[in-house]
Amino acid sequence: MSNMQDKVALVTGASSGIGRATAELFATNGAKVVVAARRGDELDALVAAIEAAGGQASAVQTDVSKSEDVQAMVQHAVGTFGRIDYAVNNAGIEGVFSAITELPDEEWDRVLGINLRGVFLCMKHQARAMLAAGQGGAIVNVGSVNSFLGFPTGSAYCTSKHGLIGLTTSVSAELAVQGIRVNLVCPGIVDTPMHHRARNLLGDEIYDQGVLPSVHLRRAGRPEEIAQAIVFLCSDAASYITGTTLTPDGGLTLTV
Numbered sequence: 001m002s003n004m005q006d007k008v009a010l011v012t013g014a015s016s017g018i019g020r021a022t023a024e025l026f027a028t029n030g031a032k033v034v035v036a037a038r039r040g041d042e043l044d045a046l047v048a049a050i051e052a053a054g055g056q057a058s059a060v061q062t063d064v065s066k067s068e069d070v071q072a073m074v075q076h077a078v079g080t081f082g083r084i085d086y087a088v089n090n091a092g093i094e095g096v097f098s099a100i101t102e103l104p105d106e107e108w109d110r111v112l113g114i115n116l117r118g119v120f121l122c123m124k125h126q127a128r129a130m131l132a133a134g135q136g137g138a139i140v141n142v143g144s145v146n147s148f149l150g151f152p153t154g155s156a157y158c159t160s161k162h163g164l165i166g167l168t169t170s171v172s173a174e175l176a177v178q179g180i181r182v183n184l185v186c187p188g189i190v191d192t193p194m195h196h197r198a199r200n201l202l203g204d205e206i207y208d209q210g211v212l213p214s215v216h217l218r219r220a221g222r223p224e225e226i227a228q229a230i231v232f233l234c235s236d237a238a239s240y241i242t243g244t245t246l247t248p249d250g251g252l253t254l255t256v
Contacts, residue, residue: 004030007086009026009086011034012062015037015038017193036064038063044059060073070118074129083133084133085234087122087140093194098153126139138234143186145247146162173243181242183242188249
């Protein structure tokens with residue numbers, strides 16, 4: 001993946017976890033990185049860390065559920081570094097887990113607004129920028145094993161992640177002939193702040209005795225391991241891969 005020198009990568013949800021690890025890996029491989037998230041202080045710290053390691057990065061505070069924010073994010077990337085070669089749509093929330101009979105309408109809208117509408121908005125404006133530049137590109141959306149698997153009280157979250165499969169495959173079919181590849185990465189259990197919140201809800205006993213034994217590797221993944229899969233799909237090493245779903249989950253979905 002060393003052919004990323006002077007390419008430009010845009011990563012949403014970059015303030016922590018998988019997004020942060022992905023931004024750092026792009027920079028390690030020579031790409032200029034635009035990092036976006038709602039938490040500006042964490043983005044500034046990430047930019048400082050990338051620059052201290054010899055990379056180039058720029059931050060833009062963004063709420064991906066807002067069209068005007070997404071347009072400004074893409075304009076910032078193009079205005080700062082000239083174009084977008086790679087886009088990673090990682091921003092997402094778990095929302096409130098609730099029985100369908102009790103789930104507030106506004107919570108449904110909030111989760112789908114970020115996790116599904118947000119990816120639609122990002123791809124819409126990222127694709128426009130890539131097409132205008134005429135140099136092709138690669139987009140990777142970040143789903144979850146819950147893009148295939150539902151669970152009780154997870155209707156909003158699982159629906160938002162299931163929707164990414166149809167969105168990704170449809171846009172891949174549309175953009176592939178114009179040189180833009182679109183893929184989906186669906187991680188399993190990964191050691192991120194979101195994961196720790198879920199573990200706290202379940203409790204250590206249920207997690208250790210019920211969840212981890214379902215993972216063939218018997219451990220949570222590391223953000224850096226998921227970043228490797230994402231950056232690979234953006235690289236020229238994946239030049240014949242589009243419209244597909246890669247599931248770095250330690251074997252979880254083979255057991256469930």
